[in-house]
Amino acid sequence: MEASATGCGLDGQGATAAESSLPGLRRSSIKPDCALLEEAAQLKTEGNAFYKEKNIRSAIGRYHRALLILRSLDSEVMTSVRGFGPEKPALTPELEALLRSIQVDCYNNLAVCLLQRQKVDYARVLEYSLRVLHWQPGNIKALYRAGVATLEMGDAQAAKQYLTQACREQPHDANVRKHLQRAEERLNRELQKEKAMYRGMFASIQKDSSAEEGINQTN
Template sequence: MEPTSQNETESTKTTGEIVSSKEEVETNQEVTEEQTREEIETVSNILSSDIDKDKSKNALMLEAAKKEKDKGNEYFKAGNIVEALRHYHQALLNINGIQNNKSHAIFRHEQNKEAEKDELQEEIIKTQALIHSNLAACHIKGNKPSRAIECANKALKLDPDNEKARFRRAQAYISEGNIDAAAADLKKLSNPDDPMVKREWQRLKIKDKEMEAKQRKDLKGMFERMKKQDEKEEAEKKKKDAELQSNTSLPENSANEPKIKELEPEVDEKEPKIQEIIQ
């Protein structure tokens, strides 16, 4: 066997170093990836813990909001609208203090899975819609239809299927005389045979007739005012024409008016004749 040449030895050495370096890089890369996974898992665990704490806190605040809502309901049934409004507003303050945890979803392990239904969030939205609907009922009792419509709109934005909010908005529309909007809401209610719904339909018809009668009365009054204005302007025109005609016509001779001769100057016989003063 021929002895290995120096070049072959160096080539073999170089190849070994390359393989060793590659293995070292791969090992370091695996270590780095493992550390990264551990760090992400740690952060995710911390955030999950925070989310659980937030959920627990939110659940307590939701429960407090529901209690305030229930107190408001009791005062509303007793006819104490002022106290009912106070408790409903306090319930909203509790709802508004609840944190939204959706911003943390990206850090969860199940972030690549289909998002699960957040039952707590749905309950929060539903409760908030109920409170706004109850506020609308209070404003209807207080004869403030515009405020009632505003609250009902908020409730329906949160929960489009909230029929009480839609019914109360229809009531407020009728009070304002917005017949078309009220009819549109009443038509969307799922139980048209409900006695309260029928009552509002009857109230809407009465309001419609009242509006028609008022419009006819307003039109009649407007025509009468226009007629009186025309008569007044015609009388003023005739008066001005008569005055103008009186000022421009020649006066008739009166017995008291002086005769032309009376207007001629008397001639003094002693005054010099015209030919005497001409030079």
């Protein structure tokens, strides 16, 4: 992970401590869940390699495939479909933590891939960032990208909230500060526009009231 929290780099470029230390990952034939996690981790690694080669489409494909594999192991997903088939035993806490780590990396990396496209789907960037924040509310990269996405989608107030939180976590990050300033400037413009609108409304009301008084005095 690069020094800047909000740069275009990827999450989980190398094997995490959990990925390298869990014994089941290298004996996947013994534990099918471990084999699936190992496959997802490998797909994430391949996605990172494609991203470095600027092959964004292939990178996105690898991250999506990794997440699809993880869905079959995700307790949050499987709880919603309970009763429609044989139930699988829950993952151990160590494997659950590894699953979440790979999911967070893949969603964060999908978001940064989308931001590299010529036509950015900011709604999807926000969706992926919010998925990360569901598991890691203080994830700086996800907060930053959620802020950028909501700002570009026209919600400066939400953008300010995300970016303010990211700025608290990483106060010296230039990207965070730049977009936070953009959000504040847009909010200020919106406020001035709203004030001007109300001034116009009050002026119109006063004008109509003065005209009505003039008519009454004439009569």
